[in-house]
Amino acid sequence: MLKPIVKLFKALNANVNPGEIAHAFSFGVLLGLMPKNNLLWALVFVFVLFIRINKPMYLIMLLIASTLSPLFGSLFDTVGYAFLTIPAFSDFFADLLEVPFVGFTKFNNSVVMGSLLCGIVLYIPMYILGRLFVFLWRKYITHFVRKLKIAKAVSKLPLLGKIAGMVAGE
Numbered sequence: 001m002l003k004p005i006v007k008l009f010k011a012l013n014a015n016v017n018p019g020e021i022a023h024a025f026s027f028g029v030l031l032g033l034m035p036k037n038n039l040l041w042a043l044v045f046v047f048v049l050f051i052r053i054n055k056p057m058y059l060i061m062l063l064i065a066s067t068l069s070p071l072f073g074s075l076f077d078t079v080g081y082a083f084l085t086i087p088a089f090s091d092f093f094a095d096l097l098e099v100p101f102v103g104f105t106k107f108n109n110s111v112v113m114g115s116l117l118c119g120i121v122l123y124i125p126m127y128i129l130g131r132l133f134v135f136l137w138r139k140y141i142t143h144f145v146r147k148l149k150i151a152k153a154v155s156k157l158p159l160l161g162k163i164a165g166m167v168a169g170e
Helices: 002-013 018-033 039-049 055-084 087-098 110-147 149-156 158-168
Strands: none
Touching: 018 039, 018 055, 018 110, 055 087, 055 110
């Protein structure tokens, strides 16, 4: 349980490309917003695991966004219904349902489609926020945390000091 968090802090403090962390931030939000009971979610989840991103940040953002997604259920339903009822796409969606296994993606569910569309729209803003977070973390927050008295006290404890040393890259 502690290992992914240590890896995340190492990546934030190390010379890891900020883009990898920001993409993980964005993909985590995208997938966290979607309902988990469909093939579309599973396909995107597995696809993202093969991309070069920071996996701990991806999983943490996935958990955070999954916790917050029920608050936006009505928004997802409205957006998904509006998209699925566009007359120009009705024949396309009907043809897609005829393809074997495509129905398991539940793309025709208004909440699934709405959450996917909202996640796609939020991808670029979340990427920018992720880059900003990494910049602020590396420039200001790390130095601030190291100066705190509690951080100095924790680093003196044997087990926590070792973990803090691993996080700091010592």
